[in-house]
Amino acid sequence: MNKLHVSLFAGAVLLAVILLSFSSERMRSWQSGYLRVSNPALQAGSAISGQVEKLQKGLKTLDELEVENAALLAQNNELRAASQLLGDLENENKRLRAALDYRERSAFKLLPAEIVSRDASSWWNTAKINRGFGQDVDTAQPVLTADGLVGRTTTVSKDVSIMLLLTDENCQVAARVEGTNEQGILSGQRVAGNATPELVLNFLNRDANLQPGMKVFTAGVSGAVFPAGIPLGVIKEFRARELDGQAVVEPAVDFSKLDDVFVVQGSK
Amino acid sequence: MIRAILLFAAVYAALIAQEFVPPVPFLGGAHLILVPALFCYGALWLSFPAMLGLAVFTGLLSDLAFLHVIGDRVEIGLGWSILFYVLAGTALQPLRPVFLEGRWEIHCLASGAVTLMLLLSQYTMVCLRRGSFLFDGTIFWHLVGPAVFALLVAPLVYFFFSLLPAGEPARRASRRGGGLTR
Numbered sequence A: 001m002n003k004l005h006v007s008l009f010a011g012a013v014l015l016a017v018i019l020l021s022f023s024s025e026r027m028r029s030w031q032s033g034y035l036r037v038s039n040p041a042l043q044a045g046s047a048i049s050g051q052v053e054k055l056q057k058g059l060k061t062l063d064e065l066e067v068e069n070a071a072l073l074a075q076n077n078e079l080r081a082a083s084q085l086l087g088d089l090e091n092e093n094k095r096l097r098a099a100l101d102y103r104e105r106s107a108f109k110l111l112p113a114e115i116v117s118r119d120a121s122s123w124w125n126t127a128k129i130n131r132g133f134g135q136d137v138d139t140a141q142p143v144l145t146a147d148g149l150v151g152r153t154t155t156v157s158k159d160v161s162i163m164l165l166l167t168d169e170n171c172q173v174a175a176r177v178e179g180t181n182e183q184g185i186l187s188g189q190r191v192a193g194n195a196t197p198e199l200v201l202n203f204l205n206r207d208a209n210l211q212p213g214m215k216v217f218t219a220g221v222s223g224a225v226f227p228a229g230i231p232l233g234v235i236k237e238f239r240a241r242e243l244d245g246q247a248v249v250e251p252a253v254d255f256s257k258l259d260d261v262f263v264v265q266g267s268k
Numbered sequence B: 001m002i003r004a005i006l007l008f009a010a011v012y013a014a015l016i017a018q019e020f021v022p023p024v025p026f027l028g029g030a031h032l033i034l035v036p037a038l039f040c041y042g043a044l045w046l047s048f049p050a051m052l053g054l055a056v057f058t059g060l061l062s063d064l065a066f067l068h069v070i071g072d073r074v075e076i077g078l079g080w081s082i083l084f085y086v087l088a089g090t091a092l093q094p095l096r097p098v099f100l101e102g103r104w105e106i107h108c109l110a111s112g113a114v115t116l117m118l119l120l121s122q123y124t125m126v127c128l129r130r131g132s133f134l135f136d137g138t139i140f141w142h143l144v145g146p147a148v149f150a151l152l153v154a155p156l157v158y159f160f161f162s163l164l165p166a167g168e169p170a171r172r173a174s175r176r177g178g179g180l181t182r
Helices: A003-020 A024-058 A062-085 A088-105 B002-018 B035-045 B048-066 B080-100 B104-130 B137-162 B168-176
Strands: A108-118 A126-129 A142-144 A149-156 A161-165 A173-177 A183-187 A199-204 A215-218 A231-240 A245-251 A260-267
Touching: A003 B048, A003 B080, A024 A108, A024 A149, A024 A161, A024 B002, A024 B048, A126 A149, A173 A199, A173 A231, A183 A245, A199 A231, B002 B035, B002 B048, B002 B137, B035 B048, B035 B080, B035 B104, B035 B137, B048 B080, B080 B104, B104 B137
Parallel strands: none
Antiparallel strands: A108 A126, A108 A260, A126 A161, A142 A149, A142 A260, A149 A161, A173 A183, A173 A215, A183 A199, A199 A245, A215 A231, A231 A245
16 A cells, blocks of 8 residues: 555544544434435435335235135135124224324324335334424424324434334333233344344232233333333233243234324424 | 445445345344355455455445444444454465466455454454354354355356456556556
Protein backbone atom coordinates (compact mmCIF):
# COMPACT_ATOMS: atom_id res chain seq x y z
CA MET A 1 0.00 0.00 0.00
CA ASN A 2 1.33 3.45 -0.87
CA LYS A 3 0.84 6.64 1.18
CA LEU A 4 -2.39 7.55 -0.63
CA HIS A 5 -3.91 4.17 0.12
CA VAL A 6 -2.92 4.39 3.79
CA SER A 7 -4.49 7.87 4.02
CA LEU A 8 -7.70 6.70 2.35
CA PHE A 9 -7.86 3.66 4.63
CA ALA A 10 -7.36 5.88 7.70
CA GLY A 11 -10.03 8.27 6.39
CA ALA A 12 -12.59 5.47 5.99
CA VAL A 13 -11.86 4.14 9.49
CA LEU A 14 -12.10 7.66 10.92
CA LEU A 15 -15.48 8.15 9.23
CA ALA A 16 -16.73 4.90 10.77
CA VAL A 17 -15.51 5.96 14.23
CA ILE A 18 -17.19 9.39 13.89
CA LEU A 19 -20.49 7.72 12.93
CA LEU A 20 -20.15 5.27 15.83
CA SER A 21 -19.84 8.20 18.23
CA PHE A 22 -23.25 9.58 17.20
CA SER A 23 -26.01 9.69 19.83
CA SER A 24 -28.92 7.24 19.44
CA GLU A 25 -31.19 10.17 18.57
CA ARG A 26 -28.94 11.28 15.73
CA MET A 27 -28.65 7.68 14.46
CA ARG A 28 -32.45 7.40 14.54
CA SER A 29 -32.74 10.65 12.60
CA TRP A 30 -30.29 9.38 9.91
CA GLN A 31 -32.24 6.13 9.67
CA SER A 32 -35.47 8.11 9.35
CA GLY A 33 -33.90 10.00 6.42
CA TYR A 34 -32.86 6.73 4.79
CA LEU A 35 -36.41 5.36 5.15
CA ARG A 36 -37.81 8.54 3.64
CA VAL A 37 -35.53 8.25 0.59
CA SER A 38 -36.10 4.49 0.27
CA ASN A 39 -39.87 4.65 0.78
CA PRO A 40 -40.77 4.57 -2.97
CA ALA A 41 -38.48 1.54 -3.47
CA LEU A 42 -39.95 -0.16 -0.39
CA GLN A 43 -43.51 0.48 -1.58
CA ALA A 44 -42.68 -0.85 -5.05
CA GLY A 45 -41.00 -3.90 -3.51
CA SER A 46 -44.03 -4.49 -1.29
CA ALA A 47 -46.37 -4.36 -4.31
CA ILE A 48 -44.15 -6.76 -6.33
CA SER A 49 -43.82 -9.08 -3.34
CA GLY A 50 -47.63 -9.11 -2.97
CA GLN A 51 -48.07 -10.01 -6.64
CA VAL A 52 -45.48 -12.81 -6.39
CA GLU A 53 -47.23 -14.15 -3.29
CA LYS A 54 -50.56 -14.18 -5.15
CA LEU A 55 -48.94 -15.98 -8.09
CA GLN A 56 -47.36 -18.56 -5.75
CA LYS A 57 -50.73 -19.20 -4.14
CA GLY A 58 -52.20 -19.81 -7.59
CA LEU A 59 -49.53 -22.33 -8.61
CA LYS A 60 -50.01 -25.65 -6.83
CA THR A 61 -48.62 -29.14 -7.32
CA LEU A 62 -50.83 -32.21 -7.68
CA ASP A 63 -50.03 -33.24 -4.09
CA GLU A 64 -51.02 -29.80 -2.80
CA LEU A 65 -54.26 -29.96 -4.80
CA GLU A 66 -55.06 -33.37 -3.29
CA VAL A 67 -54.41 -32.07 0.23
CA GLU A 68 -56.47 -28.98 -0.51
CA ASN A 69 -59.26 -31.11 -1.94
CA ALA A 70 -59.35 -33.29 1.18
CA ALA A 71 -59.35 -30.18 3.39
CA LEU A 72 -62.13 -28.62 1.31
CA LEU A 73 -64.26 -31.77 1.57
CA ALA A 74 -63.87 -31.75 5.33
CA GLN A 75 -64.64 -28.04 5.41
CA ASN A 76 -67.71 -28.63 3.23
CA ASN A 77 -69.07 -31.08 5.76
CA GLU A 78 -68.37 -28.67 8.57
CA LEU A 79 -70.09 -25.85 6.74
CA ARG A 80 -73.16 -27.97 6.08
CA ALA A 81 -73.41 -28.74 9.77
CA ALA A 82 -72.91 -25.09 10.68
CA SER A 83 -75.50 -24.04 8.13
CA GLN A 84 -78.10 -26.29 9.69
CA LEU A 85 -77.48 -24.95 13.16
CA LEU A 86 -76.93 -21.23 12.70
CA GLY A 87 -76.48 -20.26 9.11
CA ASP A 88 -72.88 -19.72 8.13
CA LEU A 89 -73.65 -16.53 6.23
CA GLU A 90 -74.94 -14.89 9.37
CA ASN A 91 -71.86 -16.00 11.28
CA GLU A 92 -69.50 -14.70 8.66
CA ASN A 93 -71.37 -11.43 8.54
CA LYS A 94 -71.05 -11.06 12.30
CA ARG A 95 -67.33 -11.92 12.21
CA LEU A 96 -66.58 -9.39 9.50
CA ARG A 97 -68.69 -6.76 11.24
CA ALA A 98 -66.78 -7.39 14.48
CA ALA A 99 -63.46 -6.92 12.69
CA LEU A 100 -64.63 -3.71 11.04
CA ASP A 101 -66.11 -2.40 14.25
CA TYR A 102 -62.96 -3.12 16.25
CA ARG A 103 -61.69 0.37 15.66
CA GLU A 104 -64.94 1.88 16.97
CA ARG A 105 -65.26 -0.54 19.86
CA SER A 106 -61.71 -0.16 21.01
CA ALA A 107 -60.98 2.02 24.01
CA PHE A 108 -57.99 3.43 22.11
CA LYS A 109 -57.66 5.90 19.27
CA LEU A 110 -56.38 3.66 16.48
CA LEU A 111 -54.67 4.41 13.19
CA PRO A 112 -54.92 1.58 10.62
CA ALA A 113 -51.63 0.58 8.95
CA GLU A 114 -50.34 -2.06 6.57
CA ILE A 115 -47.19 -4.11 6.87
CA VAL A 116 -44.75 -3.11 4.10
CA SER A 117 -42.03 -5.66 4.89
CA ARG A 118 -40.80 -7.66 7.86
CA ASP A 119 -37.90 -9.52 9.39
CA ALA A 120 -35.19 -8.29 7.06
CA SER A 121 -32.36 -8.94 9.51
CA SER A 122 -31.06 -12.08 11.19
CA TRP A 123 -30.99 -10.88 14.78
CA TRP A 124 -34.01 -8.63 15.24
CA ASN A 125 -37.74 -9.19 14.79
CA THR A 126 -39.00 -6.04 13.18
CA ALA A 127 -41.50 -4.99 10.52
CA LYS A 128 -42.08 -1.83 8.54
CA ILE A 129 -45.53 -0.20 8.38
CA ASN A 130 -46.84 2.34 5.88
CA ARG A 131 -47.49 5.09 8.45
CA GLY A 132 -45.11 7.69 9.85
CA PHE A 133 -44.93 11.15 11.38
CA GLY A 134 -46.93 12.38 8.38
CA GLN A 135 -49.88 10.58 9.99
CA ASP A 136 -48.93 11.61 13.57
CA VAL A 137 -47.15 8.35 14.41
CA ASP A 138 -44.45 8.79 17.03
CA THR A 139 -41.70 6.56 18.43
CA ALA A 140 -42.67 4.05 21.14
CA GLN A 141 -46.34 3.82 20.20
CA PRO A 142 -48.02 0.43 20.70
CA VAL A 143 -49.16 -1.49 17.62
CA LEU A 144 -51.92 -4.10 17.84
CA THR A 145 -54.54 -6.11 15.96
CA ALA A 146 -57.99 -7.24 17.05
CA ASP A 147 -56.27 -10.37 18.49
CA GLY A 148 -53.70 -8.63 20.67
CA LEU A 149 -50.42 -6.75 20.94
CA VAL A 150 -48.06 -6.82 17.94
CA GLY A 151 -45.23 -4.55 19.10
CA ARG A 152 -44.23 -0.91 19.19
CA THR A 153 -42.76 1.67 16.86
CA THR A 154 -39.04 2.46 17.11
CA THR A 155 -37.85 4.60 14.18
CA VAL A 156 -40.44 6.83 12.49
CA SER A 157 -40.05 8.43 9.08
CA LYS A 158 -42.58 10.56 7.13
CA ASP A 159 -44.61 7.71 5.61
CA VAL A 160 -42.95 4.57 6.97
CA SER A 161 -42.04 3.36 10.46
CA ILE A 162 -40.07 0.48 11.90
CA MET A 163 -41.93 -1.58 14.46
CA LEU A 164 -40.26 -3.84 17.04
CA LEU A 165 -42.32 -7.02 17.23
CA LEU A 166 -43.42 -8.62 20.48
CA THR A 167 -41.44 -11.73 19.43
CA ASP A 168 -38.12 -9.83 19.76
CA GLU A 169 -36.06 -10.35 22.92
CA ASN A 170 -35.74 -6.56 23.28
CA CYS A 171 -39.52 -5.98 23.31
CA GLN A 172 -40.19 -6.34 27.02
CA VAL A 173 -43.74 -5.89 28.25
CA ALA A 174 -45.05 -5.76 31.83
CA ALA A 175 -47.70 -8.49 31.87
CA ARG A 176 -50.27 -9.93 34.25
CA VAL A 177 -51.99 -13.30 34.26
CA GLU A 178 -55.79 -13.21 34.14
CA GLY A 179 -57.54 -14.18 37.39
CA THR A 180 -54.34 -14.02 39.50
CA ASN A 181 -52.07 -11.41 41.06
CA GLU A 182 -49.13 -12.72 39.06
CA GLN A 183 -47.16 -10.14 37.13
CA GLY A 184 -43.96 -10.52 35.16
CA ILE A 185 -42.00 -9.34 32.15
CA LEU A 186 -42.91 -10.86 28.81
CA SER A 187 -40.35 -10.98 26.01
CA GLY A 188 -39.56 -12.85 22.81
CA GLN A 189 -36.61 -15.02 21.87
CA ARG A 190 -33.14 -13.96 20.78
CA VAL A 191 -33.30 -15.94 17.54
CA ALA A 192 -36.56 -17.42 16.32
CA GLY A 193 -36.86 -20.52 14.17
CA ASN A 194 -40.27 -19.55 12.78
CA ALA A 195 -42.54 -16.56 12.27
CA THR A 196 -44.54 -17.08 15.47
CA PRO A 197 -42.12 -18.16 18.19
CA GLU A 198 -43.18 -18.74 21.77
CA LEU A 199 -42.77 -15.92 24.29
CA VAL A 200 -41.45 -16.18 27.83
CA LEU A 201 -42.97 -14.56 30.93
CA ASN A 202 -40.20 -14.13 33.52
CA PHE A 203 -39.98 -12.97 37.15
CA LEU A 204 -43.16 -14.72 38.32
CA ASN A 205 -43.50 -16.19 41.81
CA ARG A 206 -41.90 -19.62 41.74
CA ASP A 207 -44.91 -20.96 43.69
CA ALA A 208 -47.46 -19.42 41.33
CA ASN A 209 -50.34 -21.73 40.46
CA LEU A 210 -50.47 -21.08 36.73
CA GLN A 211 -52.22 -23.50 34.44
CA PRO A 212 -52.02 -23.92 30.66
CA GLY A 213 -54.76 -21.92 28.94
CA MET A 214 -54.66 -18.92 31.31
CA LYS A 215 -54.71 -15.63 29.42
CA VAL A 216 -51.94 -13.03 29.69
CA PHE A 217 -52.60 -9.28 29.29
CA THR A 218 -50.50 -6.12 29.43
CA ALA A 219 -50.23 -4.87 33.02
CA GLY A 220 -50.05 -1.18 32.06
CA VAL A 221 -47.66 -0.06 34.78
CA SER A 222 -47.28 3.72 35.12
CA GLY A 223 -44.96 5.30 32.58
CA ALA A 224 -45.00 2.18 30.39
CA VAL A 225 -45.42 2.22 26.62
CA PHE A 226 -48.29 -0.26 26.60
CA PRO A 227 -51.71 0.47 28.14
CA ALA A 228 -53.32 -2.15 30.39
CA GLY A 229 -55.60 -4.89 29.16
CA ILE A 230 -54.21 -5.70 25.70
CA PRO A 231 -54.16 -9.49 25.11
CA LEU A 232 -50.64 -10.91 24.82
CA GLY A 233 -51.18 -14.65 24.68
CA VAL A 234 -52.07 -17.83 26.48
CA ILE A 235 -49.92 -19.76 28.97
CA LYS A 236 -48.64 -23.01 27.50
CA GLU A 237 -46.35 -24.19 30.28
CA PHE A 238 -45.12 -23.03 33.69
CA ARG A 239 -41.82 -24.00 35.30
CA ALA A 240 -40.40 -23.05 38.69
CA ARG A 241 -36.75 -21.96 38.57
CA GLU A 242 -34.27 -21.46 41.40
CA LEU A 243 -35.35 -17.90 42.22
CA ASP A 244 -38.47 -17.24 40.17
CA GLY A 245 -41.07 -18.84 37.93
CA GLN A 246 -41.14 -18.76 34.15
CA ALA A 247 -44.11 -19.33 31.86
CA VAL A 248 -44.01 -20.16 28.18
CA VAL A 249 -46.68 -18.12 26.39
CA GLU A 250 -48.23 -18.70 22.99
CA PRO A 251 -48.76 -15.30 21.32
CA ALA A 252 -52.34 -14.12 20.84
CA VAL A 253 -51.42 -12.77 17.41
CA ASP A 254 -50.47 -15.07 14.53
CA PHE A 255 -47.30 -13.28 13.41
CA SER A 256 -47.06 -15.40 10.26
CA LYS A 257 -50.28 -13.84 8.94
CA LEU A 258 -49.68 -10.24 9.84
CA ASP A 259 -51.00 -7.82 7.19
CA ASP A 260 -53.13 -5.12 8.78
CA VAL A 261 -52.38 -3.55 12.16
CA PHE A 262 -53.44 -0.53 14.23
CA VAL A 263 -51.14 2.05 15.81
CA VAL A 264 -52.42 3.16 19.22
CA GLN A 265 -52.45 6.97 19.35
CA GLY A 266 -53.80 7.39 22.85
CA SER A 267 -57.15 6.84 24.56
CA LYS A 268 -60.49 7.96 23.14
CA MET B 1 -17.36 2.24 -15.47
CA ILE B 2 -20.79 0.76 -16.28
CA ARG B 3 -19.90 -2.32 -14.24
CA ALA B 4 -18.78 -0.20 -11.28
CA ILE B 5 -21.95 1.94 -11.34
CA LEU B 6 -24.12 -1.15 -11.60
CA LEU B 7 -22.25 -2.72 -8.69
CA PHE B 8 -23.09 0.25 -6.45
CA ALA B 9 -26.72 0.18 -7.68
CA ALA B 10 -26.90 -3.58 -7.13
CA VAL B 11 -25.83 -3.19 -3.50
CA TYR B 12 -28.71 -0.76 -2.87
CA ALA B 13 -31.16 -2.95 -4.82
CA ALA B 14 -30.03 -6.01 -2.84
CA LEU B 15 -30.65 -4.18 0.45
CA ILE B 16 -34.20 -3.36 -0.64
CA ALA B 17 -34.78 -6.88 -2.07
CA GLN B 18 -33.61 -8.47 1.21
CA GLU B 19 -36.60 -6.84 2.91
CA PHE B 20 -38.94 -9.03 0.88
CA VAL B 21 -37.08 -12.34 0.92
CA PRO B 22 -38.89 -14.52 3.46
CA PRO B 23 -36.94 -16.58 6.01
CA VAL B 24 -36.06 -20.11 4.89
CA PRO B 25 -37.87 -22.67 7.11
CA PHE B 26 -35.46 -25.56 6.45
CA LEU B 27 -32.51 -23.35 7.48
CA GLY B 28 -33.99 -22.72 10.94
CA GLY B 29 -35.80 -19.60 9.70
CA ALA B 30 -32.52 -18.00 8.57
CA HIS B 31 -32.59 -14.86 6.43
CA LEU B 32 -30.71 -14.90 3.14
CA ILE B 33 -28.43 -11.95 2.54
CA LEU B 34 -27.11 -10.90 -0.86
CA VAL B 35 -25.01 -7.83 -0.06
CA PRO B 36 -21.74 -9.52 1.07
CA ALA B 37 -21.52 -11.52 -2.18
CA LEU B 38 -21.88 -8.29 -4.19
CA PHE B 39 -19.37 -6.47 -1.99
CA CYS B 40 -16.83 -9.30 -2.32
CA TYR B 41 -17.06 -9.06 -6.11
CA GLY B 42 -16.32 -5.33 -5.86
CA ALA B 43 -13.53 -5.86 -3.32
CA LEU B 44 -11.81 -8.31 -5.69
CA TRP B 45 -12.49 -6.40 -8.90
CA LEU B 46 -12.14 -2.70 -7.98
CA SER B 47 -8.92 -0.82 -7.25
CA PHE B 48 -8.11 -0.08 -3.61
CA PRO B 49 -9.56 3.49 -3.51
CA ALA B 50 -12.73 2.39 -5.34
CA MET B 51 -13.04 -0.63 -3.02
CA LEU B 52 -12.90 1.74 -0.02
CA GLY B 53 -15.67 3.81 -1.62
CA LEU B 54 -17.78 0.69 -2.06
CA ALA B 55 -17.06 -0.39 1.53
CA VAL B 56 -18.21 2.97 2.92
CA PHE B 57 -21.31 2.95 0.67
CA THR B 58 -22.23 -0.66 1.52
CA GLY B 59 -21.52 -0.28 5.24
CA LEU B 60 -23.44 2.97 5.61
CA LEU B 61 -26.52 1.72 3.75
CA SER B 62 -26.48 -1.65 5.59
CA ASP B 63 -26.35 0.11 8.94
CA LEU B 64 -29.11 2.54 8.01
CA ALA B 65 -31.31 -0.28 6.73
CA PHE B 66 -30.94 -2.52 9.78
CA LEU B 67 -30.12 -0.11 12.61
CA HIS B 68 -31.88 -1.26 15.77
CA VAL B 69 -32.61 1.68 18.07
CA ILE B 70 -34.75 1.04 21.13
CA GLY B 71 -35.22 4.06 23.35
CA ASP B 72 -31.70 5.42 23.78
CA ARG B 73 -30.02 2.04 23.19
CA VAL B 74 -28.38 0.99 19.91
CA GLU B 75 -27.20 -2.62 19.67
CA ILE B 76 -24.92 -2.22 16.65
CA GLY B 77 -24.10 1.40 16.01
CA LEU B 78 -24.09 3.33 12.75
CA GLY B 79 -20.60 3.01 11.23
CA TRP B 80 -19.83 -0.47 12.46
CA SER B 81 -20.54 -2.11 9.09
CA ILE B 82 -18.28 0.45 7.36
CA LEU B 83 -15.47 -0.71 9.62
CA PHE B 84 -16.26 -4.36 8.84
CA TYR B 85 -16.41 -3.90 5.06
CA VAL B 86 -13.26 -1.73 4.98
CA LEU B 87 -11.32 -4.44 6.86
CA ALA B 88 -12.82 -7.29 4.80
CA GLY B 89 -12.12 -5.46 1.53
CA THR B 90 -8.55 -4.67 2.55
CA ALA B 91 -8.00 -8.33 3.45
CA LEU B 92 -9.33 -9.42 0.02
CA GLN B 93 -7.29 -6.94 -2.06
CA PRO B 94 -4.08 -9.07 -2.17
CA LEU B 95 -6.15 -11.76 -3.96
CA ARG B 96 -7.21 -9.29 -6.67
CA PRO B 97 -4.47 -10.13 -9.23
CA VAL B 98 -5.37 -13.83 -9.08
CA PHE B 99 -9.11 -13.03 -9.30
CA LEU B 100 -8.57 -10.80 -12.35
CA GLU B 101 -6.89 -13.75 -14.08
CA GLY B 102 -10.28 -15.47 -13.98
CA ARG B 103 -10.19 -17.43 -10.72
CA TRP B 104 -13.91 -17.06 -9.93
CA GLU B 105 -13.79 -19.58 -7.07
CA ILE B 106 -11.93 -17.00 -4.96
CA HIS B 107 -15.06 -14.84 -5.07
CA CYS B 108 -17.19 -17.84 -4.06
CA LEU B 109 -15.10 -18.67 -1.01
CA ALA B 110 -14.71 -14.99 -0.05
CA SER B 111 -18.51 -14.46 -0.23
CA GLY B 112 -19.17 -17.40 2.10
CA ALA B 113 -16.42 -16.40 4.52
CA VAL B 114 -17.34 -12.68 4.63
CA THR B 115 -21.05 -13.48 5.14
CA LEU B 116 -20.20 -15.86 8.00
CA MET B 117 -17.81 -13.36 9.60
CA LEU B 118 -20.36 -10.54 9.27
CA LEU B 119 -23.14 -12.53 10.95
CA LEU B 120 -20.83 -13.99 13.59
CA SER B 121 -19.52 -10.56 14.56
CA GLN B 122 -23.07 -9.12 14.61
CA TYR B 123 -24.30 -11.96 16.82
CA THR B 124 -21.31 -11.60 19.17
CA MET B 125 -22.08 -7.89 19.57
CA VAL B 126 -25.78 -8.59 20.19
CA CYS B 127 -24.83 -11.14 22.88
CA LEU B 128 -22.35 -8.76 24.51
CA ARG B 129 -25.00 -6.02 24.60
CA ARG B 130 -27.62 -8.36 26.10
CA GLY B 131 -25.19 -9.83 28.62
CA SER B 132 -25.52 -13.53 27.80
CA PHE B 133 -24.29 -15.85 25.09
CA LEU B 134 -26.73 -18.43 23.70
CA PHE B 135 -25.97 -21.01 21.05
CA ASP B 136 -28.26 -23.69 19.64
CA GLY B 137 -29.22 -25.30 16.33
CA THR B 138 -31.38 -22.35 15.25
CA ILE B 139 -28.56 -19.87 15.83
CA PHE B 140 -26.11 -22.19 14.03
CA TRP B 141 -28.33 -22.14 10.92
CA HIS B 142 -28.84 -18.38 11.18
CA LEU B 143 -25.04 -18.09 10.88
CA VAL B 144 -24.19 -20.89 8.46
CA GLY B 145 -27.32 -20.87 6.24
CA PRO B 146 -26.77 -17.39 4.72
CA ALA B 147 -23.03 -18.16 4.31
CA VAL B 148 -23.81 -21.32 2.32
CA PHE B 149 -26.35 -19.36 0.27
CA ALA B 150 -23.71 -16.67 -0.46
CA LEU B 151 -21.29 -19.41 -1.55
CA LEU B 152 -23.89 -20.76 -3.97
CA VAL B 153 -25.11 -17.43 -5.32
CA ALA B 154 -21.58 -15.99 -5.84
CA PRO B 155 -21.02 -17.67 -9.26
CA LEU B 156 -24.24 -16.05 -10.50
CA VAL B 157 -23.00 -12.64 -9.33
CA TYR B 158 -19.64 -13.29 -11.05
CA PHE B 159 -21.36 -14.45 -14.25
CA PHE B 160 -23.73 -11.45 -14.31
CA PHE B 161 -20.97 -8.87 -13.88
CA SER B 162 -18.61 -10.62 -16.30
CA LEU B 163 -21.23 -10.04 -19.02
CA LEU B 164 -20.91 -6.28 -18.55
CA PRO B 165 -18.13 -4.18 -20.09
CA ALA B 166 -15.23 -3.93 -17.62
CA GLY B 167 -13.74 -0.65 -18.87
CA GLU B 168 -10.16 0.05 -19.98
CA PRO B 169 -8.57 0.57 -16.50
CA ALA B 170 -9.80 -2.83 -15.27
CA ARG B 171 -8.61 -4.56 -18.46
CA ARG B 172 -5.17 -2.95 -18.05
CA ALA B 173 -5.09 -4.01 -14.39
CA SER B 174 -5.98 -7.53 -15.44
CA ARG B 175 -3.11 -7.62 -17.98
CA ARG B 176 -0.66 -6.24 -15.38
CA GLY B 177 -1.95 -8.53 -12.65
CA GLY B 178 -3.67 -5.97 -10.44
CA GLY B 179 -1.59 -2.95 -11.36
CA LEU B 180 -4.14 -0.45 -10.07
CA THR B 181 -3.48 -1.43 -6.51
CA ARG B 182 0.23 -0.65 -6.72
